[in-house]
Amino acid sequence: MESRETSKPKKMIRVKKRFYIFMTLLLLCFLIPFSVLYFKPFTKNLSLSIPIGKDAIIQQCNQQLLIYDAGNLLLLDNGKVKYTLPLTAKKPALALNGNKAYFASGKTLTIIDNEGKIENTLSYEENLSWLSVKNNDLFLFFPRNVKKHQKDRDILYPLNGMPVSLAANSKNIWIVQLSQQNQQFKSQLSVFTPDGKLYFTFSFFDEVMEYIAAGVDNEYYFLTDKNLFHFKDMNLINKKPLLRLSAVAENDHDLAYIDYQKVVRVHKGTGNIDEFYTSDTFTGLVLNQEDILLYRQNGYIILRNGQTILTDLNRTNILSAFTYQDSFYLVHENGIEKISWK
Incomplete structure (x- = not known):
């Protein structure tokens, strides 16, 4: 073509x-880290209270969380600390894939196995x-x-x-x-x-x-x-x-995006489209299997089949959000908070 x-x-x-x-x-x-002071709100699922700094970076994949903070790389697997590995970098890029973690900084890629041991270090001609x-x-x-x-x-x-x-x-x-x-x-x-x-x-x-x-x-x-x-x-x-694209998210089954005050969910494979209208505007969204979390700096709502099932528009300083074990989590100045609605 x-x-x-x-x-x-x-x-x-x-x-x-x-x-x-x-x-x-x-x-x-890609550059703003998930800034948190304490990891306390994760205690229900993870039974952990991990203090991390404002420049912490978090990556999530399936049942694992990869956290980099203050020179340490931490892997949580099904709520338990799998390993802690000292690594020094400024705003590295992280990834999880299978049984390996990847840590990119400058022109170097570090590959870490599931036990926290450095498996390989690769050098490239350009910055990653x-x-x-x-x-x-x-x-x-x-x-x-x-x-x-x-x-x-x-x-x-x-x-x-x-x-x-x-x-x-x-x-x-x-x-x-x-x-x-x-x-x-x-x-x-x-x-x-x-x-x-x-x-x-x-x-x-x-x-x-x-x-x-x-x-x-x-x-x-x-x-x-x-x-x-x-x-x-x-x-x-x-x-x-x-009209105005403001956020995009996807999982294995669906693609969703915010178009001004409309949320569009596209079902992969069929291409069928569901549209939901909101009376407010939001800057981010996260998907799980059934629900959609819409959030902005001062609040969020959760939609299921186009119906609002939870609303809280009186929050402050929500920085980001993610899904973990089919639950939604908010990242804000005071920590990471699990939203309970099921």
Whole structure:
């Protein structure tokens, strides 16, 4: 399929503003740590009270939590401390995949086994920007390319711009990248085979690609600042316009996003869409199997089948949220708090 580009120079000012807003949000997602003072609210599930500092970083995968704070890497497995490993870095990137933890800092990737022992340390020519686990593979993000980590040899996916989102299945790797061409910002979707061969590219000059998610079989969804696109086998299945995209989340079964005061949940595989309207605006959302948590700095609501089942809009300084063991947790200035509603 040939590359398609559209150009609307008169919209450049607006496109630049959207680009800068998006890049700011992206940096916040990856660089702002989950800042907490104490880990006390986890006591119901984890029976732990772990003091951690304001610069702590948390990664979650299945029944495990990986925490980096004050020079120590801590793994919680099913609520119990599996290991504590001293490591020194400034704002490292973390990832969990299978029985291994990954710790990236500067040009170095440290691989840690399930017992907390350093299995390997790898050096690269460029700084690692962040890490992502997709389809049980670890992807390493660099300023101008992505690599899939493998034991013998990493697979390179060369790019023309900065990678900002990635989706993967057994057939293809989709990477969204941003670049500048002829003083215009350009969004580009590059599709690769798993072994690193470029399959096709698709570019925009008047839309900013922000997120991509793999569905079932060879389908994928990608979100721009204007539209949701649903593709299957490289064919466009559906296109849905957006008013104002403010947050995206996904799990194995669904993709969800906030479009101004509307929450849209897309069921992977079928492409069926559920829409829920709220009277308030929110800046983030988290999914579990049944429910959706919408949150902002001063409150949250939980939705099930479009109905609000819990509301608390009188909170302060909510920084982030995540799901763990099918429960929702809020990260705020006073700690990490489990929301009880079931």
